[in-house]
Amino acid sequence: MSALERKLNAGQFVVTAEMPVIDGGGKAEILRQLEPMQAYVDAFNATDNPSAHAHCAPLAVAIALREAGVEPVMQLVCRDRNRLALEADLVGASMHGIENICCLTGDDVTAGDEPEARRVFDVDGVQLVSIARSLQAGRYLSGRALSPPPHFLVGAVENPGAPPFDYRVRRAATKALAGARFLQLQLCYRTELLERFMHEAHDAGLTERIAMIPSICILRTVGGMRFVATRVPGIDVPATTVARVEQAADAEAECFELAYELAAHALAQPGVAGLHFISFRKDAGIAKLCRRLGIAPRIERETNEHSASVARR
């Protein structure tokens, strides 16, 4: 069982973070990227061609993350692989001891820099969750036996900030039904929508069944803010938020302040199991934000939880 699964089972607060995309530089590059945030993060997402741009494969990055001594969450999107390839990657991940899986439908090819590519979508994100669960039960989708069966902590994503707003919690419930144990929520700059989603999920008892992990992005520049506001599918940024960063004397400081406010707001929602950080800063933005939010370093949280569980006996 992965440490992330153990922590979620025990109801401990978790911090996950996006591993920046890797295009080369070998394992030294992995270590360089990890260094500033490693102390605070429980598990790192090895992303799968984010925004439909090709990068180093998530399975390869996840293996490298394990070798670097940290826990990976391997993302799999349905845009680039059919069901055979997805099953092969899942079984391959298990062979390398990678258990945390995050299943996504994925941005369309038109969001990327090779829009002429063929989109696959042989299965959708919900079906992929269910396929991962079938593998755990010891069978490929065909029914062919898989022995010994792999063990996964299967998760997915949901976007509280995209229409139809009154359907998003029901869709999250379908993912839980399919076997997802955590949901990393898409960046949400409209706080009232995250609030609505978390309250509805909490009132429906869904947060008891599936760990909700809102995402927070630490941007750095006006250009970055504009990119997120205009180019990332499914993210709606209020014009006032963009203007706030544009008009700031120090855009980087303002971006950090904005990330802090969004994170503090997310933490105040009912049923939040952790936070997922995405940072485009080259420095220790995630560590700094955790400190400001009062989130202790990973080792400290693990030790405290350990002593707390010993004390409870």
Added chain:
Amino acid sequence: MTPASSLHRVVAKAEHLVKKPLWGCQMCGQCVLHSTGMTCPMTCPKTLRNGPCGGVRANGNCEVKPEMRCVWLKAVERSERLPLWRDHIDQLRPPVDNGLRGTSSWLNLISGRDKQVPAGWAADHDVGA
């Protein structure tokens, strides 16, 4: 009646003639229109069978085709207006059987062929954590 038989081909043609103009039918051969508010999920550019993706625009339009309203937004709205099958929209639909493409979903419904799922598909969703 096999999909290759001439009668099957005639029925498939007739089905397409009716369903293409009405619902933009793509002849997947395993129709779920009644579960999705009489909105064909195969007209979604990602051919998603289980609800909207996370890329829906703030105005409710499609991530891929900005001028088109999200197919799943329509499906959710319309399913609530249906006299029957209203809760079907939350059902977990299995992956598309690509072998049925171009065949008649009407005949596949009668024969039960459209209900066949791969043996490993966790229909009960109770396979242990």
